[in-house]
Amino acid sequence: MRHDFAPGTRLPPERDLSETLGVSRGELRKALATLEAEGQVWRHVGKGTFIGSRRVEVMSLSEIDRVTNPAEVMRARLLIEPMLAREAALNATQDHIEAMAACILRTRSAQTWRQYETADNEFHRLIAQATGNRLLLALFDALNAVRRAVVWGALRSGRQRPPDDHHSFAEHDRIAAAIAQRDLSGAAEAMHHHLRAVQKQLIDPKGPTIPRE
Template identity: 50%
Template sequence: MVLNLLSRYIEAGAGTQLPPERQLAAEFGVSRNEIRKALARLEADGQLTREVGRGTFVRAPLAEQVSELDTLQRSTSPREAMEARLLIEPELASLAAINASYKQIETMQALATQMRHAKTWEAYEQYDGRLHCLIAEAAGNKLLAAVHGIVNDVRRAVVWKWLDTRPSGPPPDYSSFDEHDAIIGAIEKRDRAGAMDAMRRHLRTTSDKLIGSPG
């Protein structure tokens, strides 16, 4: 329902700025939590982008993006996707340790907690994707965040389907839980080197589960 109501803003075209969550909740007669979930879903689907200090904006229609993105998804191997992540995401984590707001850090911690309680891999993937996108956003560099967005879209298409998702959800001792905590902890401490190293270790673990370390 909320997604349908938000469609009027999506249809207004790329660059359209959405009202604040509080205003949207009042306009549609729903809770801010419902608005927040719907916005997160649209962001994950590539229809919205959130910019720190500016607001939420409509991205270019997927039809305009799909050709190039589809080509990348079809031609990129899991190894290439992980190599790209290893080059970009540790630096983003390092920058986030300097620039992340306290609210962003609190949201990172909340997402990490939600991942620990995820009952399905689908739910875990959504929280995981939001966490990594939030770290990229918190880095405070729009160009790097945009590059990360492309890498993340490709990663979702070519990496997750290779992971072993048995049983139906992540086990209680899933390695990524502690790895995410380490990344967020370093960001909270404003430890650039620690955040970079923690992100690199996390991505190497993911890579090893897929194909062995890309180097």
């Protein structure tokens, strides 16, 4: 007996299906386990067995904003951005390197935190762009959108500017220098060090309410 089911169709209960096929429930379960391993069916506890591969539910950025938190965002950045810096050291063009240097100058000359954040954001995005990998750039853009909403969403415009000894100035210099020198491990380490400093500022109760990169 042959039955054709469209993808997403829920199979009948095991008792009914075993009777229809003329096999024991034990034999049926073994067959279903094999089909599941091959990706031909999938099981949802409490709902049944369905034809096809399990559908992956992808959350929108607005949904991610609601379920994540600053600590998770920083952990994700620590896992991803050092790798981006490493790839940038391998693939960056001279135009990328010069653009990074220009961004660093703008962070140092910023007259407000808002101006600083704009230049800083461009610096980090240039690193992702310099990987030459459009998928990695898209991944960075998604992470950065969540970062800005979750961690920096409360940013207020004001007249205060970054101090002359702001930690990120020297850290950005080291990242850019390693990329320009094609130092893959050095670029990754410099980015990791930078993000750890940002993370420390984020979780330090004595630090500012909003971490500044």
